[in-house]
Amino acid sequence: MNYLKIRKELEKSLSNLKIKKGDTLYIHSNLNNLFKNYKISLRDSIEILYSCLKKRLGSKGTIVVPAYYYEYGFNDKAFDLNNSPISPELGIFSKFMLAQKKSQRSLNPITSVVANGYNSKKICNMNTCSGYGIDSPFDVLTNLNAKMIFLGVDLRYMTYVHYVEFMVGVPHRYNKLFLKPVIRNKKKVNLPVISQVRHKHVISDSIGNNIKFERAKIVKKTKFNRSIIRSLDFKDVFNFLKKKLQKNIFYLLKEKPTL
Numbered sequence: 001m002n003y004l005k006i007r008k009e010l011e012k013s014l015s016n017l018k019i020k021k022g023d024t025l026y027i028h029s030n031l032n033n034l035f036k037n038y039k040i041s042l043r044d045s046i047e048i049l050y051s052c053l054k055k056r057l058g059s060k061g062t063i064v065v066p067a068y069y070y071e072y073g074f075n076d077k078a079f080d081l082n083n084s085p086i087s088p089e090l091g092i093f094s095k096f097m098l099a100q101k102k103s104q105r106s107l108n109p110i111t112s113v114v115a116n117g118y119n120s121k122k123i124c125n126m127n128t129c130s131g132y133g134i135d136s137p138f139d140v141l142t143n144l145n146a147k148m149i150f151l152g153v154d155l156r157y158m159t160y161v162h163y164v165e166f167m168v169g170v171p172h173r174y175n176k177l178f179l180k181p182v183i184r185n186k187k188k189v190n191l192p193v194i195s196q197v198r199h200k201h202v203i204s205d206s207i208g209n210n211i212k213f214e215r216a217k218i219v220k221k222t223k224f225n226r227s228i229i230r231s232l233d234f235k236d237v238f239n240f241l242k243k244k245l246q247k248n249i250f251y252l253l254k255e256k257p258t259l
Contacts, residue, residue, distance in 0.1 A: 003048065006038055009224060010052045016222035017149070017231040021058035024119050024146035026160075026234075027065050029093045034152030037225050046096050049151070062117030064141065065094040066159065072109035072180060073195070079109035080183040086114075106137045107182055110195040111159070113137045119144060129182060131166075131195040138163040142234045150230040155209040155219075160234065161252055162196060164241040170249050172202045172257050205254045216240045 019025065035045040053063055070087040071077045077084075086094045094114065097103055103116040104124035111131040115123040122144075127135040138160060148160060165173055178193040198204075213219050218236040221228050244251040 003040070003044065006035075006040070007048055007052055010048060011056065013222045013224040013229055014052060014056050017147075017220050017229065019056050019147065019149070019231065021056070022060040022118070023057055024062040024117075024123075024141065024144050025053070025057070025064065026113070026141055026146055026148045027053075027063065027093065028148070028150050028153050028157045029065075030091055030152035031093055032152070033227065034229075035225060036152075036227075042092060046093060049093065050096070057117065060118040062115055062119040062123070062146075063097060064113050064115045064120075064123060064137070064146070065097045066090050067094055067098060067105055067112040067114040069109040069112055073178070073197075076180055078181045078183060079112075081105055081107065081189075082183075082185065084109070086112075107184070107189060107191065108136065108193065108195060109178075109182065111137070126184075126189075129189060129191040129193040132163045133166075133194065136163075142238055145233055145235045148232050148234065148237070151224075152227070152229075154228075155213055155230065155232075156206040158206075158209055158237075160237060161204075161209070161241060164238055164245065165252065166196050167238075168242060168245040168249070170245065170252075172250070172253065173198045199257065202257045203254045204252055208252075208254075212244075213237070213240070 031042060031045045067086045068090060069079050069084045072079045086098055097116055098114045100116050103114050104120040106113050106124040107129045108131045123137050123140045125135055130136050132138055173196050175194050176197045182189040182193055218232055218240055220231040250256045
């Protein structure tokens with residue numbers, strides 16, 4: 001397998017998505033899907049993706065990945081910033097990024113992210129344990145007008161929609177205070193752990209994200225390895241969803257819930 005050819009193809013695809021030096025990227029990925037037609041190891045696919053991203057972003061670029069620890073909410077386990085693993089559903093690239101030197105991880109267990117690069121400390125600041133509030137990673141990423149990138153997955157995996165729901169104030173989700181501790185450097189973090197949770201019987205229309213954002217014409221698309229990869233600007237998504245939710249507060253649900 002010609003690894004140089006794969007790199008050049010991926011570099012071209014990233015260029016087609018208008019990714020440039022100094023960008024901050026929030027990446028959803030499934031490398032098995034992304035490289036499925038190439039006979040290369042998972043380790044090689046990680047190295048190719050990481051090196052292409054670093055080359056494209058330059059010294060002032062930032063890579064951000066989801067690093068959620070679902071066991072905190074589901075199994076009532078404490079969250080140790082340095083030792084709690086990323087939930088396996090998030091994929092191997094998130095695990096890889098966590099292991100990189102100078103990577104930062106944010107405090108809220110359920111919406112934790114890992115950031116590496118120029119804006120990492122700003123994104124993973126230690127000011128809040130809120131999932132979506134002021135100074136949360138999604139709040140900072142919005143203010144930075146970062147780009148969200150979908151590699152080997154489609155838009156159903158876009159968790160950012162919940163930040164917009166939080167900001168608009170939808171009635172089917174509410175803030176919950178969690179009492180299990182968050183540990184950093186063997187010490188309990190003295191901040192309230194707040195995450196947004198949904199009421200029972202509320203079903204999000206995550207599959208519909210693909211149609212909604214395509215129709216809004218805010219998705220950049222290109223091909224890589226016979227599949228489609230996508231990019232959206234945070235502020236484009238925010239402004240589009242804000243208007244939709246202000247008109248129809250249940251816009252992101254399959255049906256109007258009974259609350």
